[in-house]
Amino acid sequence: MTFTPHGKHLVAGEWVGADHSFSSTPAHGPVHEFSTGTVDLVNRAVEAAEEAFWSYGYTTREERAAFLDAIADEIEARADAITEIGTQETGLPEARLQGERGRTTGQLRLFAEHIRKGDYLDRRHDKALPDRQPLPRPDLRMIQRPIGPVAVFGASNFPLAFSTAGGDTASALAAGCPVVVKGHPAHPGTGEIVAEAIHAAIARTGMPKGVFSFIHGDSHEVGAALVQHPLIKAVGFTGSLRGGRALFDLCAARPEPIPFFGELGSINPCFVLPQALAARGKAIAEGWTGSLTMGAGQFCTNPGLVILPEGDTAESFTEAARAALADPAGQVMLTDGIAEAYRQGAGRVAALASAVVETESPGRNALPNIYKTSADDFLRDHALGEEVFGPLGLIVTTRDEDQMLELARGLEGQLTATLQMDEGDTPLARRLMPVLERKAGRVMANGWPTGVEVCDAMVHGGPYPASTNFGATSVGTLAIRRFLRLVCFQNLPEALLPEDLRG
Template sequence: MTFTPHGKHLIAGEWVGSDQSFASEPAHGPVHQFSVGTVDLVNRAAEAAEEAFWTYAYTTREERAAFLDAIADEIEARAEAITEIGSQETGLPEARLQGERGRTTGQLRLFASHIRDGAYLDRRHDKALPDRQPLPRPDIRVIQRPIGPVAVFGASNFPLAFSTAGGDTAAALAAGCPVVVKGHSAHPGTGEIVAEAVLAAIEKTGMPKGVFSLIQGGKRDVGTSLVQHPLIKAVGFTGSLGGGRALFDLCAQRPEPIPFFGELGSVNPMFILPHAAQARGAEIGKGWAGSLTMGAGQFCTNPGIAVIETGAAGDAFVSAAKDALAQVGPQTMLTEGIAKAYRDGQARFEGRNSVTPLLSTESKGREANPNLYETDAATYLQDHALGEEVFGPLGLVIRVSGTDDMEKLAKGFEGQLTATIHLDAEDAAEARRLLPILERKAGRVLANGFPTGVEVSEAMVHGGPYPASTNFGATSVGTLSIRRFLRPVSFQNIPEGVLPDDLQDI
């Protein structure tokens, strides 16, 4: 099944064009033309979302769950076409896109199950105590309610799982919030076909048309107008630190500030403790190289820094990582812009006397080759630029002189999405010293693994202290992410028959 995009925006059930167009930049395959987003389209989509809210927010949990399941079904019905155009636009292997499609439909169905269960509503009931002295207590019930229309910015590196119908969209729709998506120009055709699936689900389940809109392309004014539109009540974003911080500031500067849930950047440090390094340092080094180059290193959880002691065990780790990286050929990056940013990131390391190149390669065009550098803890702590994310297959080894040095270094890291400890049983005491530091620095701490797989589940946290994300109390993966788009409302002495359905008879 071949899909040919029509290049229009989806605004409240209608495919709408605009006066200007932009061309896609596929890694391979045909180039397509797409209409450019405008401020007027943002306004139309936001107004339609607000109108839809008055119906959609008050649907039953079962009705919303059926809608989410229908979106998943419609995406699967377009599986081959999604894989084909997604691979053309991004250069990602078909197997990766097939897996990502499964993750996307899986999280939609997970949220359907989650809201059917109802525990997310966190319902509480303080029954009236009319005879309490010195004053009676009223009847008080509390429930989580949807906040209103949500804006979602598609991600460059996950055209399915973090974009049009990805985690942010699924969580907002599950909560009862209409969604306006700003599609990413790296994969507009993929965004369009997924939007077609959402529209088919809307029509199948009878949901209001304004519950979902997709705006493609557009200049900075489109993104600005979306986050500043008075009808938008929250924003979900996955992208660069610079772009995310600019949008975050705009949300804070609104007459009515709104939450900006941005996942921005992380170097995801790994700490290899002494006994683990001695027993299996080479094995860990080889595994690190595989994680570092997975998907050309274009994961927000890419473990860009490895911390290990000086000495023979550390040398074995470094040698194994270097040898494994040297065997990895050039990989296609998602966009020309990302490829250039990767080369610029490498140039920052090449031009520094504070780092030693261990594997220095040349990357051209849209392809990236792996690179590896080394420094010591004192140098790293003095050079802030070494801690800035390089989006791609570039690794930095930081050598330390012992556990005290490792702790000091850990305290110097900024906020992270993940932090990893590699340990053996004999390292338990050192790990216990390190763990309290890492839990302050990261949203997810893991042992004896690599962070580039993010499980979509009840207990997952994908977020962390700034600059990993703009809201340390939130996650963009897992069922806890629904909390971003809900707020608690107490109902005092409201008659039973007037209360929201989910608050009656509790």
């Protein structure tokens, strides 16, 4: 099955065009034209979402679960076409797109099962105590309720799992919130075919047409109009620190400020402790370079920073990393702009640190770069701690345990932090743990952060600038809580209570 995009927007159940268009920039394959989104289209989509909320927000959990399952089914029915256009637009290999499609449909079905169970509602009931002295207690019931229309921004690096029908959309729809998606211009055709799948699922399950809209856009105007629309009640975003912070500020400056759930940037530090370094430094170096270069380093959990004690073992680690990348293979990056930003980032680090592996990355290709510096220099220059999106790693050596702890305390918020440790490293690890727990949303031992399990216990978020809301996760079933709010009902007759509170 070959898919040829029509380049239109899905607004309130209709595919509509616009006066202007932009061209896709695929890594290979045909170029397609796509209508450029407008403020008017945003208004129409959001107003339709608000109208849909009056019915969709009050559907049963089973009805919404069936809708999520239907979206997964419709995505799978278009599997080959999604893989074909996804690989063309992004340059990602077929196996990666197939795996990501499985993750996308898997998380849709996970949320369907999650809401069927009903635990997420956090229902509580304090029965009336009319005879209590000195004052009686009223009957109080509490439940989580959907907040209203949600805006979602597609991510550049995950064209399926963090985009049109990705985790933000799945969790918002599961909560009972209509969604308006701004598609990412790096993969507009992929976004469009997934939007078609959701459109088909809407028709199949009889959901209101405004429950989902999809708007193409290659400018900031559409995104700004979306987050500033007074009917939008929350925003889900995965992308750059600069772009996310700009949208966050717009959300905060609204007459009615709304939550902006942005996942923005992280260098995901890995602390290699002394005994582990001495016992298996070569294996750790090889594992690090493998994780660092996976997918051209285009993961938000890419382990861009390694901290280890200085000395002979650090030199051996460095040589092992150099040897592991002795004959690196170039990988295609998602866009020309990302490739250029990677080159600029590598140049910035090269001016501040010593080269271990230094390469030239022409065009849209990326080759790995590794640099090395001391903890003194790292602590002195904030620029060394900034994320470089791509296969670039920085090795930082520390004088002693106290300086390793000092470096940990000086880090900004992270998505992940890793300890490479053996049993004898436990005392130092214990000293680091209170710091790492405050710095990261996920702390792990003897593994690598690339690869985020979609499950109940996962946290994909962290203190700023890793994300804009440290109490939220964008992966796992707890992601649904971003799009819910607590409502307490006092002395209401049962006939007026939400269905999930009756009985």
